[in-house]
Amino acid sequence: MGKYFIGVDLGGTNIAAGVVGDDHAVLARDKKKTKAAGGEERVIERIAKTVLGAIEAGEMDKSEIGGVGIGAPGAIDIDKGEVINAVNLRWNNYPLADVLQKELDLPVTVDNDVNVGTWGEAVAGAGRKYNDMLGIFVGTGIGGGLVIGGDLYHGHHHTAGEIGHTVILGDAPKGRRTLENVASRTSTANLLKSLILSNHASALTEITDGDLDNIRSGALKRAYESRDPLTVEMLHQTAEYVGIAIANTLTLLSLPCAVVGGGVTEALGEDWLKWVRKSFKTHVFPHELDDCPILASELGDDAGVVGAADLARRRLA
Amino acid sequence: MGKYFIGVDLGGTNIAAGVVGDDHAVLARDKKKTKAAGGEERVIERIAKTVLGAIEAGEMDKSEIGGVGIGAPGAIDIDKGEVINAVNLRWNNYPLADVLQKELDLPVTVDNDVNVGTWGEAVAGAGRKYNDMLGIFVGTGIGGGLVIGGDLYHGHHHTAGEIGHTVILGDAPKGRRTLENVASRTSTANLLKSLILSNHASALTEITDGDLDNIRSGALKRAYESRDPLTVEMLHQTAEYVGIAIANTLTLLSLPCAVVGGGVTEALGEDWLKWVRKSFKTHVFPHELDDCPILASELGDDAGVVGAADLARRRLA
Numbered sequence: 204m205g206k207y208f209i210g211v212d213l214g215g216t217n218i219a220a221g222v223v224g225d226d227h228a229v230l231a232r233d234k235k236k237t238k239a240a241g242g243e244e245r246v247i248e249r250i251a252k253t254v255l256g257a258i259e260a261g262e263m264d265k266s267e268i269g270g271v272g273i274g275a276p277g278a279i280d281i282d283k284g285e286v287i288n289a290v291n292l293r294w295n296n297y298p299l300a301d302v303l304q305k306e307l308d309l310p311v312t313v314d315n316d317v318n319v320g321t322w323g324e325a326v327a328g329a330g331r332k333y334n335d336m337l338g339i340f341v342g343t344g345i346g347g348g349l350v351i352g353g354d355l356y357h358g359h360h361h362t363a364g365e366i367g368h369t370v371i372l373g374d375a376p377k378g379r380r381t382l383e384n385v386a387s388r389t390s391t392a393n394l395l396k397s398l399i400l401s402n403h404a405s406a407l408t409e410i411t412d413g414d415l416d417n418i419r420s421g422a423l424k425r426a427y428e429s430r431d432p433l434t435v436e437m438l439h440q441t442a443e444y445v446g447i448a449i450a451n452t453l454t455l456l457s458l459p460c461a462v463v464g465g466g467v468t469e470a471l472g473e474d475w476l477k478w479v480r481k482s483f484k485t486h487v488f489p490h491e492l493d494d495c496p497i498l499a500s501e502l503g504d505d506a507g508v509v510g511a512a513d514l515a516r517r518r519l520a
Numbered sequence: 521m522g523k524y525f526i527g528v529d530l531g532g533t534n535i536a537a538g539v540v541g542d543d544h545a546v547l548a549r550d551k552k553k554t555k556a557a558g559g560e561e562r563v564i565e566r567i568a569k570t571v572l573g574a575i576e577a578g579e580m581d582k583s584e585i586g587g588v589g590i591g592a593p594g595a596i597d598i599d600k601g602e603v604i605n606a607v608n609l610r611w612n613n614y615p616l617a618d619v620l621q622k623e624l625d626l627p628v629t630v631d632n633d634v635n636v637g638t639w640g641e642a643v644a645g646a647g648r649k650y651n652d653m654l655g656i657f658v659g660t661g662i663g664g665g666l667v668i669g670g671d672l673y674h675g676h677h678h679t680a681g682e683i684g685h686t687v688i689l690g691d692a693p694k695g696r697r698t699l700e701n702v703a704s705r706t707s708t709a710n711l712l713k714s715l716i717l718s719n720h721a722s723a724l725t726e727i728t729d730g731d732l733d734n735i736r737s738g739a740l741k742r743a744y745e746s747r748d749p750l751t752v753e754m755l756h757q758t759a760e761y762v763g764i765a766i767a768n769t770l771t772l773l774s775l776p777c778a779v780v781g782g783g784v785t786e787a788l789g790e791d792w793l794k795w796v797r798k799s800f801k802t803h804v805f806p807h808e809l810d811d812c813p814i815l816a817s818e819l820g821d822d823a824g825v826v827g828a829a830d831l832a833r834r835r836l837a
Contacts, residue, residue, distance in 0.1 A: 278806065288806075335676050347772075351668075358774020359652050360808045368805035369768040373688040373761060380803070444690060451686040452772060455664075457675020486697070488685035489595070489605075491677045 205269035207261075208519070209254055209309075210323075210512030212316065212504075213275045215239055215291035218250055220257040221505070222268070223512035227327035229505055231261025239292045243302075246292065251306045270310040272515030274319030274507045275299060278362045284313045287361060310519040316507060317364060318355050320464065321348025323510030329462040329498040337452050338500075339366055340465035341445060342420070345383045349456070355514075371447050382448045386441040388467050392418035395437055406431035420470035427471055438471065439478050446482020446497075453495055454488045464500030473499065522586035524578075525836070526571055526626075527640075527829030529633065529821075530592045532556055532608035535567055537574040538822070539585070540829035544644035546822055548578025556609050560619075563609065568623045587627040589832030591636030591824045592616060595679045601630045604678060627836040633824060634681060635672050637781065638665025640827030646779045646815040654769050655817075656683055657782035658762060659737070662700045666773070672831075688764050699765045703758040705784050709735035712754055723748035737787035744788055755788065756795050763799020763814075770812055771805045781817025790816065 207230065212219040218237050221229040233256030235249050254271060258264075277289030284300020286292070300311040314322070321330075321338030330336040330350065338348040345367030349356040356363050367383035375385075384390055396415040399405050406426045411418055426434035449461045461483075463476060480497045487493060502509055524547065529536040535554050538546040550573030552566050571588060575581075594606030601617020603609070617628040631639070638647075638655030647653040647667070655665040662684030666673040673680050684700035692702075701707055713732040716722050723743045728735055743751035766778045778800075780793060797814045804810060819826055 278808070288808075349772075351673075356668075356773075359776040360774045360806075362806055362808065363772065363774040365771050365774075365805055368771050370688060370764045370803050371690040373764045374692070381805075447687045447690045451768065454682050454685050455666075455680065455769060455772070456673075457677045457680040457682075459676040486687050488682055488698075489677075489679055491595070491605075491679065 205267045207263065207267055208269050208512040208515040209257060209271045210319070210508035210510065210515065211250060211254060211271060211273040212319070212507035212511065213237065213250060213273055214316065215276060218253045219504070219508055220250075220253040221508035221512065222257050222261045222263060223509060225516070227509050227513065229508060231257050231263070232508070233257040233260055237292075243294060243297060247302055247306055250303060254307060265309070268309055270312065270515040270519035271303070271307065272319065272511035272513070272518075273299065273303070273311065273313045274316035274511045275313055276316050278360065279313050279315045280361055281312070281314055281357060284311065286313070310515075312515050312518045314355065314511070314514055315348070315364075317346035318348040318357070319510035319514060320506040321350060321364070321462070321510065322355055322514060323502050323506035323508070324462045324464065324500050325350045325510075326513050327509050328501040328506060330460060333460045335458050337366070337449065337456075337458055337461040339445070339449060339461060339463050341386065341388070341463065341468050342466035343388055345387050345465070347452070351456070366448050366452060369448060369451065371444055371451070382444055386444040388420060388423070391423070391437060391441055391467075395434065398433060403433050405433040407434060420466040423467065424470040427475065438475060441467075442475055442478035443482040446479045447486050449479070449497060450483045450486035450488075453483075453492050457492070458495070460496045460498060462498045462500050464503070464506060468499065469503060522584045524580065524584050525586050525829040525832040526574060526588045527636070527825035527827065527832065528567060528571060528588060528590040529636070529824035529828065530554065530567060530590055531633065532593060535570045536821070536825055537567075537570040538825035538829065539574050539578045539580060540826060542833070544826050544830065546825060548574050548580070549825070550574040550577055554609075560611060560614060564619055564623055567620060571624060582626070585626055587629065587832040587836035588620070588624065589636065589828035589830070589835075590616065590620070590628065590630045591633035591828045592630055593633050595677065596630050596632045597678055598629070598631050598674060601628065603630070627832075629832050629835045631672065631828070631831055632665070632681075634663035635665040635674070636827035636831060637823040638667060638681070638779070638827065639672055639831060640819050640823035640825070641779045641781065641817050642667045642827075643830050644826050645818040645823060647777060650777045652773075652775045654683070654766065654773075654775055654778040656762070656766060656778060656780050658703065658705070658780065658785050659783035660705055662704050662782070664769070668773070683765050683769060686765060686768065688761055688768070699761055703761040705737060705740070708740070708754060708758055708784075712751065715750060720750050722750040724751060737783040740784065741787035744792065755792060758784075759792055759795035760799040763796045764803050766796070766814060767800045767803035767805075770800075770809055774809070775812070777813045777815060779815045779817050781820070781823060785816065786820055
């Protein structure tokens, strides 16, 4: 059995692979475009290339690799290694583990991409002191993962953790009710754009060179740090909503902590996270949970690779 | 070891005890007032009397009883058998299992009252075909319990299941944000009262003989069944909110079913529950969960006694 395991973060746009040691250190990496439009076989070929690229980058031999863990988007049947449904790859009931195992001649295990990110933070990141935690990632969308009793929790339909799709504004019009509807980067950027177009002044106009269709996390960070009033108001509102969803989850599950990551969180940092914490404290129940730590993710983009490699080590070794 | 187990439902007002066979049938019962104001020792004495009363009612001998399970309000440490905090009994860190064990000379186990009701429905009621479920009880307040992987789920602070305290109207004023704030019988009755006092016509005025401080489930049932427009509108709104909270829970945990009970649910029946289901379907994610059954509780007031007795059988036998 090899001493290293490979973690793969399979996204709709990019594939990242890393060779990971038993101390969770990423020793070597590779990254390629997914080219999902090319179909399943093309994507498999590109995953295999990325995995082999990472091994090569580490000047290792395939015999040193114990197995490959993949975080893939959508609902995953981890026992079968199947992607049940991944909208952005257009995959349905695709036997990813089996196909890739043949392609690479290495054992393969699969889990959901947000789950593996959560797992990375749980074993080697901000949640490593806790046996139970919520992982929540605020970026283009909002995803979540649950660690319960020291294991990832998948649920009956293999879709657990969909915190972005929980309703927090039940009286709002359709399309403005869920956490993702009102607090993802996409929804925040759209709302900012429409406010600016209806004559609200904002530093974002200058920061984006007037390209308001393209308000990315970096632009939000610059506007937030320059204390642009419109951006600050909007992002404190999203922090309020994120805090509510975390409070709801910890209230329902009596979890001892939450780890917050994703592009928006990383761009805005502690200044923003303290507003999330304030909202959490206001809304959580009972008071015993007031002091649950709401932690910033520590692994950033590596959370998926580290988590997937650790799942491979546990499941395949 | 005795062949029967006793389940006790300890409420702020009443104590109900039942002798339960291994087929979950309640063979004999007794009921007394809690008299919580009399202090802990008085309540213990009354629990013991109720337990012995149920044994006597069944013409059984104490030697036939294998143990006693109690559902108590508040946060419970099930390993220690302690009531950590029960507001309506004014108990803090009270070693209920130990004290009652000495008083009765029978082994005793304790769990939260809503948990034991959920467990009753899970083992002998509407949820018996499912290994995972949400139990939600809509009455004076709104409580919930979670069965995950065939076991009650308690969480890190022993307070899991507090669905009534999750926020579903994040933009509403304080006191109107949580499920319990807007869908318990208490909140529904208060809102109806204030609407009627501000000159909205309602059959409730006649049904309650003008005593609008006392709109109980029976009055709601009569007004709802007579299609009083104000009551119907209000109760369909509460059904919408209850459906949202169930959807949020099943979305987050990917559970295969929910069982809905409590005084309001039992009074209004399937006519009301179909509005809960409609809301659930609108709000749950992903579509794989659309068809999860939202079931009416089957055990009614017996759920707690049956669940507590079964927990005693499992933990003490």
